[in-house]
Amino acid sequence: MKYTKIKQIAKGWSSYIWIVKNNKGKEFVLKEVREKSPRKDLAKREGKMLLLANSIGVGPKVKEINFEKNFVVMEYIKGEKFFDFILSERFDNEITQIQVYNLIKEIYRQLLLLDKINLSHNQLQIGKNILVKKIFDKEKKVVKYFPIIIDFEKATIKENHTKNIGQLLAMCFYNPNGVIAKRIREKLNLTI
Numbered sequence: 001m002k003y004t005k006i007k008q009i010a011k012g013w014s015s016y017i018w019i020v021k022n023n024k025g026k027e028f029v030l031k032e033v034r035e036k037s038p039r040k041d042l043a044k045r046e047g048k049m050l051l052l053a054n055s056i057g058v059g060p061k062v063k064e065i066n067f068e069k070n071f072v073v074m075e076y077i078k079g080e081k082f083f084d085f086i087l088s089e090r091f092d093n094e095i096t097q098i099q100v101y102n103l104i105k106e107i108y109r110q111l112l113l114l115d116k117i118n119l120s121h122n123q124l125q126i127g128k129n130i131l132v133k134k135i136f137d138k139e140k141k142v143v144k145y146f147p148i149i150i151d152f153e154k155a156t157i158k159e160n161h162t163k164n165i166g167q168l169l170a171m172c173f174y175n176p177n178g179v180i181a182k183r184i185r186e187k188l189n190l191t192i
Ligand SMILES: Nc1ncnc2c1ncn2[C@@H]1O[C@H](COP(=O)(O)OP(=O)(O)O)[C@@H](O)[C@H]1O
Pocket: 009, 010, 011, 012, 013, 014, 015, 017, 029, 031, 060, 074, 075, 076, 077, 078, 079, 081, 128, 129, 150, 151, 152, 153
């Protein structure tokens, strides 16, 4: 399939992220390795791990993996980073306790699924690799927020030693210096 680059949306230390369109005009996200990056196996690593995650319904759906050109094309998730969501003004004013509780519970559920296949994501601790999507009702009112875990580049398969739940609980509740944990504890009236 041929993809046309529309715009760059991110530039990591090892990769570029583009919004692309296929020949039918449908949008996807393309993640490719940066020329200077020493990581020459992005497509192999990320592609393989994302496919595994997809097999249990987790992560943006893989559309294409190109080993030769070293890129992965996946579903475009229209959402904001968990980190930005928690730090937003909306989080203080509009978002309800139950929406926050359900969002975290759904992340927990997806991580338990990853645990079942021994897939450790390894980079969940700062909240930038989870996108939060708004779910609307018929009247276009936001009814809930749904998480999609992204960036499986550093994921590993480790039997019974995944960091998934530990990283989530630290980020959301226990991290003594973490701004996310502080705001979630306040929102949910938790004392730990
Ligand atoms: N499937 C996707 N849909 C929408 N945005 C994405 C998607 N994948 C990545 N992004 C955006 O690009 C950023 C960087 O992607 P990521 O896979 O985390 O690469 P990096 O290795 O640079 O952290 C993400 O924080 C997100 O904003």
